Amino acid sequence: MSVQMHIPGVSDLTDETKSPFPLNQWYVAALSKELTDQPVGRTLLSQAVVLFRDGDGRVHALEDRCCHRALPLSSGTLEDAGIRCGYHGMLYNGGGQCIDIPGQDIIPPRAKVKSYQVKEVDGFIWMWFGLDQDAEPLFEPPNYAVHSSGKYLYDGDVYHYEAPYQLIHDNLLDLSHLGYVHLRTIGGDAKTHMNADMRVTGEGECVRVVRHMRDSLPPPTYTAAYPFKDRIDRWQEIEFLPTHLKIWTGAVDANSEDLNDPERGGFHMRGFHGVTPETETTSHYFWTIATNPQSDPEATLQKVVEQTALTFEEDKVVIEDQYQNMLKFGHAPMISIHVDAGANRARRIIEKLRSTAG
Template sequence: MSTSHLSPQSEPVSKASEFPLDTWYVAAQSKELSDKPLARTLLNQPVVLFRTADGKVNALVDRCCHRQLPLSCGTIEAKGLRCGYHGLLFDGIGKCIEIPGQEKIPRKAQVGAFHVVEQDELVWIWFGADTTKEPLTSPPRYPYHSEPGFVFDGDVYHYNAPYQLVHDNLLDLSHLGYVHLHTIGGDANTHMNAQMDVTTEGDSVKVVRYMRNSTPPPTYTAAYPFKDKIDRWQQIEFFVSHLRIWTGAVDVNTDAVDDPNRGGFHMRGLHCVTPETSESCHYFWTMATNPSTNIEETKAKVVDQTRFTFDEDKIVIEAQFKNMQKFDDQSMIDIHVDTGANQARRIIKRLCEGETL
């Protein structure tokens, strides 16, 4: 795990009341950080991410304080990030430590920096309501990126749609029977009539669904030797910046689907949804699974099919948003599968308004 610390003189980050603050969001997957700076807009803020020679990940406001070229147009050096216009060198806390051809460095030669923590192959960034204060909490851990018996991989998607539409999609898995027929779907009637329990605690929502004595979908049969029918579960945990989705199945009438230690086939999905703007977002996802044989082959199969399902979701969500813009004066109805998504939206609204429990 690596972390960076802000200079107390860091320039303030403007509040974005449309998004919950005092929250850790995912800024990148570790594998995205190479020998070049990574530019990304997060919560309306232009950010540049880079890793220095000591292995530490840093995040600065993507703007040189000299002539405002994006620092992401520069180059990474052992001590920091060098601007690609006039060569000013900035360290990991945004302080200018070198100006070519000039010995004296002005006191104001610095740029804003963000608190970042790298853990579990993810880079978390803190957006605080008061940017002069240290983070109130530590980023959440995700053990299935290192848990024995599990292997994982993932990807990053950019959505031309608001982040809460992605939340809605992930909290309502009834759509699997219609959108994902060839991968993790299955009989649509079974999905729409699944036993479902929704609970809210604090700033989180939990949705649990069971589909007993059902037909395994293609992804399941491709990855696990089921005998015939299966008892299937879907457990979704919503938090402000991410969702954890535990899905899987056992052969029918074997292990209980509500037993925490049940066997069978498991897929542990992490879904980190970070707003870019009010109308776009970044979706960082990983999928961990527990193959007992042909480990790398099975992992590749599960991740590839997961990627295919998320490609399908992206088409649906972006088309949905385009239509919402066309019919922006039209109200929408709710049905029984919307309970979890509606509770999550209430939490987001409360937090954006600055209210706490």
């Protein structure tokens, strides 16, 4: 079966009646830890924005352009009241209004820039992108209790991809590739991954993929982080939503616990994956990984984070090479196999949301 896939960058496949991205959604704009004493400039859904904290620690997002001579505000400096342009010193508050012009008492009412709705929740900065850019958000941004429950230690980072966001979705929804791409880290036997017991379900804008690999050998990352006795029963639970994915992976000693028990023990890795388009052909990938160390917590967390980063670097090479080849071969059809069930469902959801936003 071939797959008809929208390929950004191949002009005659672009439908101008649709938005390139799902709208009326909260997207991850930054990790909380990124916003310290410097502004962060970033393009999100093809819009250039600057993110910063004011003197009270509150997060704001503005159009990254001074209304005077168009220098990026992200080139400026932060003050308690807002962000000051690095060209002529105009100071903007969190709402985008200019509140100070050095050497000039009167501030023109039009001296302002666009502001965006942002909220900070559980270590993430979320930004609302609506069909009506001036309307209030329709719902609150997601919570992520894994970060705030106290049950796990976590850390993360941000990657930039020279590839469209949906290719990252595809990769995360199909973990059968682990046995081929990630041999040094979270992989394991390729045959075991390709023959995992897999269940794909969905409701509304959500897709769930559950994979079980019983009586398998633990991969290097697992043995480095947890004292398994020998063979393991391993799980992968993936939850897709249009702007982010949550992936719970881990293992217990073989035949020791029920893999369907939500309170099962063993080794856990809970990954958050905020996939935010930069443009139609480039993406930001905000990720965190949380784990439950049994001993030496900080050292174990560091191992897990380092191993996770290595796997994502391996994925990045594959996805960017994949996209370049898609551009090279243009309309060449791609077939689906059994491991694509989750990714294909997600693509149908994105296509529907793009049509709604058009």
